[in-house]
Structures are given as structure tokens and as C-alpha cells.
Amino acid sequence: MTEPSLTSLYQQLILEHYRNPRNQSEIEGYTAEAHVSNPVCGDEICIQIRLAEDVIKEIRFVGKGCSISQASVSMMTSVVKGKSCDQAIQLAGRFADMMKGNQEVAADISMGDLRALRGVSKFPVRIKCALLGFDALRKALQKDQDVDRNVYSKREMIQ
Amino acid sequence: MSSKISKPAQYPFSDSFPILNEKVSGKSLVYLDNAATSQKPQCVIDALTEYYEHINANVHRGIHELSRKSTIAYEEARARLARFIGAAEAEELIWTRGTTEAINLVAGSWGLDSLKEGDEILISTMEHHSNIVPWQLVAQRTGAILRYIEIDDQGRLVLEDFPDLLNARTRIVSVSHISNSLGTVNPIRQIAEQTKSAGALLFVDGAQAVPHRRVDVQELGCDFYAFSGHKMCGPTGIGGLWARRELLESMPPYHGGGEMIRTVGRDESTWADIPHKFEAGTPNIAGAIGVAAAADFLEDLTFEAIAEHERSVISYAIERLSSIKDVQIFGPKDLVERSGVVSFVMGDAHPHDIATILDGEGVAIRAGHHCAQLVMHHFGVSATARASFYLYNSKEDVDRLAESLGLVQAIFSTS
Ligand SMILES: Cc1ncc(COP(=O)(O)O)c(C=O)c1O
Numbered sequence: 001m002t003e004p005s006l007t008s009l010y011q012q013l014i015l016e017h018y019r020n021p022r023n024q025s026e027i028e029g030y031t032a033e034a035h036v037s038n039p040v041c042g043d044e045i046c047i048q049i050r051l052a053e054d055v056i057k058e059i060r061f062v063g064k065g066c067s068i069s070q071a072s073v074s075m076m077t078s079v080v081k082g083k084s085c086d087q088a089i090q091l092a093g094r095f096a097d098m099m100k101g102n103q104e105v106a107a108d109i110s111m112g113d114l115r116a117l118r119g120v121s122k123f124p125v126r127i128k129c130a131l132l133g134f135d136a137l138r139k140a141l142q143k144d145q146d147v148d149r150n151v152y153s154k155r156e157m158i159q
Numbered sequence: 160m161s162s163k164i165s166k167p168a169q170y171p172f173s174d175s176f177p178i179l180n181e182k183v184s185g186k187s188l189v190y191l192d193n194a195a196t197s198q199k200p201q202c203v204i205d206a207l208t209e210y211y212e213h214i215n216a217n218v219h220r221g222i223h224e225l226s227r228k229s230t231i232a233y234e235e236a237r238a239r240l241a242r243f244i245g246a247a248e249a250e251e252l253i254w255t256r257g258t259t260e261a262i263n264l265v266a267g268s269w270g271l272d273s274l275k276e277g278d279e280i281l282i283s284t285m286e287h288h289s290n291i292v293p294w295q296l297v298a299q300r301t302g303a304i305l306r307y308i309e310i311d312d313q314g315r316l317v318l319e320d321f322p323d324l325l326n327a328r329t330r331i332v333s334v335s336h337i338s339n340s341l342g343t344v345n346p347i348r349q350i351a352e353q354t355k356s357a358g359a360l361l362f363v364d365g366a367q368a369v370p371h372r373r374v375d376v377q378e379l380g381c382d383f384y385a386f387s388g389h390k391m392c393g394p395t396g397i398g399g400l401w402a403r404r405e406l407l408e409s410m411p412p413y414h415g416g417g418e419m420i421r422t423v424g425r426d427e428s429t430w431a432d433i434p435h436k437f438e439a440g441t442p443n444i445a446g447a448i449g450v451a452a453a454a455d456f457l458e459d460l461t462f463e464a465i466a467e468h469e470r471s472v473i474s475y476a477i478e479r480l481s482s483i484k485d486v487q488i489f490g491p492k493d494l495v496e497r498s499g500v501v502s503f504v505m506g507d508a509h510p511h512d513i514a515t516i517l518d519g520e521g522v523a524i525r526a527g528h529h530c531a532q533l534v535m536h537h538f539g540v541s542a543t544a545r546a547s548f549y550l551y552n553s554k555e556d557v558d559r560l561a562e563s564l565g566l567v568q569a570i571f572s573t574s
Binding site for chain 2: 006007009010015018019040041042043044064065066067068123125126129
């Protein structure tokens with residue numbers, strides 16, 4: 001068995017999003033908001049969404065944490081902007097499938113930059129990092145039944 | 160490797176630890192997460208096996224031969240650990256699951272019983288969460304006030320403020336002997352003297368001290384001392400609380416159940432003498448026997464040899480890591496004031512990413528807040544990478560760590 005390679009994990013595009021996150025700031029007049037954190041490592045993400053007729057008109061985030069969690073949420077905001085809530089939730093499900101190693105999703109161009117995160121599936125302890133932004137998305141869209149309440153505290157953002 | 164070390168006859172200590180032969184990511188393991196838990200030498204593993212193969216029975220209950228043997232082994236282990244930490248008598252050592260339970264025991268027994276509204280509990284921002292949260296809980300229930308000794312920019316307690324923080328309302332001071340997130344060694348004797356003259360009790364969290372140095376609880380002058388077996392080469396799920404006999408006798412029971420009673424009536428019961436008053440239920444018998452074997456192991460090596468070895472490895476680690484671009488090390492600059500913990504950050508590589516990359520090289524470190532979020536806040540970071548060393552680590556391990564950090568640099572400098 002070959003060892004999962006670090007170069008497959010740390011794609012250029014991931015580091016690029018980590019350093020230059022898209023859609024990072026707060027929005028005025030947001031209609032939905034969610035904050036999630038991973039108490040194990042201290043990563044936090046707060047996202048804000050402006051919905052109009054069930055379409056994500058605007059989505060922004062502030063967060064802190066590792067390259068995987070921050071790149072993932074940055075990529076996610078770029079991909080879901082302009083999509084309907086249902087499409088966004090569906091995308092979250094497809095991304096979770098990719099984290100389980102689904103090759104078909106990893107090859108799907110509609111996943112956009114998120115495909116660069118396919119290597120994370122080989123690093124089980126980091127999958128949670130990649131999913132954190134999607135958990136915030138689900139929670140903000142009030143479809144957060146799948147979010148594990150034990151893992152994510154409801155505590156407010158620390159800083 | 161032994162050529163660099165002064166007592167070749169005893170080195171390498173690592174030969175005694177079977178797990179160090181494991182391969183991780185196809186590479187030989189470099190285990191640098193010792194502040195979280197230490198590895199176990201063969202003699203400790205053997206003591207556990209021996210117990211389960213030849214002695215296992217419940218203690219203080221049976222008339223039969225195995226129960227007698229098991230009770231003797233369990234109580235001998237207590238006496239062994241009491242001697243190990245310099246207690247005057249074996250009965251002054253209560254077995255607990257570890258440091259966390261020892262703190263909860265004192266907060267729940269002494270704290271709930273003695274603290275009144277307006278009384279003050281003094282801890283520090285350097286503490287492990289297990290030396291913060293139990294005091295918060297007891298403060299909430301009694302109306303006592305929790306106050307903090309702050310830390311400075313080298314992660315040392317600001318002891319100039321200590322006399323002002325101590326006052327007639329201070330009932331207990333609780334601080335760590337050695338910090339798990341920064342490696343700071345606190346001057347316990349000085350703290351003990353000042354606490355005593357203020358008429359308060361001193362609790363010392365010794366989780367990170369007992370594995371590395373000779374601890375003499377009487378000489379330290381504290382009132383309570385706690386430790387965890389798993390950080391000192393012993394098994395998980397066992398640790399101890401020490402306090403003087405009079406203090407323990409004055410405290411109400413913590414948990415109720417079997418083993419801790421003398422008589423049980425319908426409405427009331429009477430308690431067993433210490434230490435059993437605080438040990439309700441079937442204890443971790445194998446754990447106690449295992450940690451006694453760990454104490455033998457450490458004393459056979461001698462703490463002098465362990466300290467000398469660790470000092471050379473840690474000073475080498477600090478030297479190597481300091482020379483890596485963008486590495487920032489937290490904690491005291493003076494090596495005399497620090498133990499085997501090196502907490503650091505590195506440029507914009509998040510500690511979590513550092514730990515993943517190092518893991519790919521077989522180097523196990525910890526990344527996160529290390530159960531010390533108040534320390535992280537103090538330094539304005541949400542996490543650090545932490546390499547923590549123990550007696551079996553070598554300078555070669557430091558080299559592997561430094562080389563792997565070079566890989567982190569290579570990956571993170573490419574865009
Ligand atoms: C300083 C300190 N205090 C308390 C603890 C808690 O010890 P345990 O988890 O063994 O109860 C630890 C270890 O995690 C520690 O490093």
C-alpha cells in the first residue's frame with residue numbers, strides 16, 4: 001500500500017485559498033448566519049448568507065484555523081453563490097461523499113475548486129477540518145439536523 | 160547515539176519501550192507527545208500481565224487467597240507511590256483516576272464543604288482546564304470567587320502580584336508545578352510559603368512534574384499534590400492525590416459506595432478511615448500495580464540521569480528549532496525555568512497542518528490548545544504545535560523533528 005502523499009493533500013490551490021480567502025468579511029443585511037467550531041483544534045467559522053427567493057445572493061465568512069478548514073470554506077462560498085438552498089445542501093452532501101473517497105465527485109467540474117480537496121479523504125483525522133465550512137452552511141440554512149451537536153459547541157466566536 | 164550522552168551504561172533508555180519500534184507512515188516512530196501521555200516500558204507491561212495472569216481478584220473483600228494477594232499488591236503499590244513522592248505515610252495517598260479526578264475530589268469534598276460566599280480561590284491562567292473547570296463549578300455552587308495569577312510574555316507566573324492577590328478571603332491556591340502548554344517550572348516552595356502565611360491551602364497539580372523530577376511533597380510545603388500515572392510510564396486510569404492525614408480526615412467523602420464505608424444504615428452510614436474513605440467502588444487494582452512498577456523503573460534509572468539526559472535533548476531542540484526560519488517558541492527563555500515542552504508556531508503554517516506533515520514523517524507531536532485556552536488567549540494564538548520530550552527521546556529525534564519542519568517550510572513556501 002502506498003502512503004497517502006502530502007503533496008496530494010497540500011495542493012497549490014488549497015494554499016492559495018488559505019492565504020487569499022474569497023468572500024471573507026461580514027455582510028450587511030444578512031438573512032441567515034451560523035457559527036461552528038471544532039473544540040479539538042480550535043478552528044472556528046462564522047458564515048453569513050443573504051437569501052432572496054431561496055437563492056444564495058451573497059455568502060461570506062470569517063474564520064480562523066488550519067489551511068484545510070479555511071481553504072474549504074473559501075472554496076465553498078465561491079461555489080454556492082447563486083445556487084438555491086436545495087442545490088447548496090445537495091453540494092454539501094456531494095462534498096461529504098468526496099471526503100469518503102468518491103472518485104466520481106472528485107472528477108465533477110461543477111464542484112469547482114473544491115475538487116482540490118479530494119486528497120483530504122486519505123487523511124481521516126483532517127476530514128472534519130474540510131467539512132467544517134459545510135457544517136456552517138447547513139446550520140445557516142436551517143437544515144442542520146446532520147450536524148453533530150456533541151462535536152460543535154454553540155459557544156459564540158471567541159474573538 | 161550513546162556517544163553523545165554521559166552515562167552510556169544506562170542508555171539508550173528507549174530499548175525498554177517496545178512501542179518505539181513501531182513504524183508510522185512507513186518510518187520509524189519519533190514520539191514527541193509525551194506531555195499528553197508517555198509510552199510504557201516493558202516492565203510496566205509485564206506487571207500488568209503478571210497481575211491478570213496470577214493475582215486478579217477484588218481487594219479488601221475476599222477471604223480467599225487471591226483476594227489476599229491482590230489486596231497486598233494493591234496496598235504495597237500505594238506505599239510504593241507514597242514513598243516515591245515523599246509522603247509521610249501510605250494512608251496519605253488516595254488512588255484516583257488521575258490528576259483530573261484528584262482536583263475534582265478536592266473541589267467536590269473540601270471545596271463544597273468549606274467554601275462560603277465571598278471566599279476566594281486563586282488559580283493561574285497557565286492552568287490546564289482540569290485545574291480551572293472544577294474550581295469554576297465549585298465557585299458557582301458556593302458563591303466563592305475565582306481569581307487568577309496572570310502570566311508574563313515568557314509564560315511565567317507574575318509572582319510580583321501574588322502577595323496582593325492573597326488576602327484574608329483566599330482559601331485555596333491551586334497551581335501547576337510544571338505547565339503542560341509552555342513547560343514553565345513554577346517556584347512551588349516560594350508559592351507555598353506565601354500561601355501558608357496568608358492562611359490558605361495550596362494545591363499543586365503535579366501531572367507534568369512527577370514524570371521528570373524527584374518530588375517531595377513535604378519539602379515542597381504544599382497541602383495537596385496530584386499526579387497521573389500515565390504520564391510517568393504507568394498505565395492510564397490511575398493517579399494519586401496526596402494530602403496530610405489531618406486534612407484528609409477533616410474532609411467529607413467524595414463518592415459514596417462500597418469500600419468507603421464502615422457501617423451502612425437505612426438513613427446514614429459511617430465512613431472507613433483514610434485512604435479508603437475516598438475510594439468508593441472497585442478500584443483500578445492493575446493500574447496501581449502498574450504505576451508502582453513505573454516508579455521502580457524511574458528510580459532505577461535515577462532522576463539525576465533522567466534530568467541530565469532530558470536537559471541535553473531539550474537544549475538541543477531549542478537550539479535547532481530557534482534556527483529554523485519563522486519558528487517562534489513560547490515559554491521561558493531560561494532553561495532552568497522550563498521542562499521538556501517546546502510549544503511553537505511557524506509562519507503561516509497552522510499547527511494542525513504542521514502536525515499532519517510531521518505525522519507523514521513518523522514524527523508525532525500535538526497541535527491545538529493543549530487544554531490551556533487561557534494560555535492561547537494570552538499569546539493571541541488559537542493553537543500551537545507542541546513537541547514534548549521524555550527520557551527515551553534522543554538528539555536524533557530532534558534532528559528528525561527539525562528535518563520534518565523543513566518539509567513544512569517547503570510545502571508552505573511554494574505559493
Ligand atoms: C498540567 C496538567 N494538569 C492536569 C492534567 C490532566 O491529567 P489527566 O488527564 O491525566 O487527569 C494534565 C494532562 O493532561 C496536565 O498536563
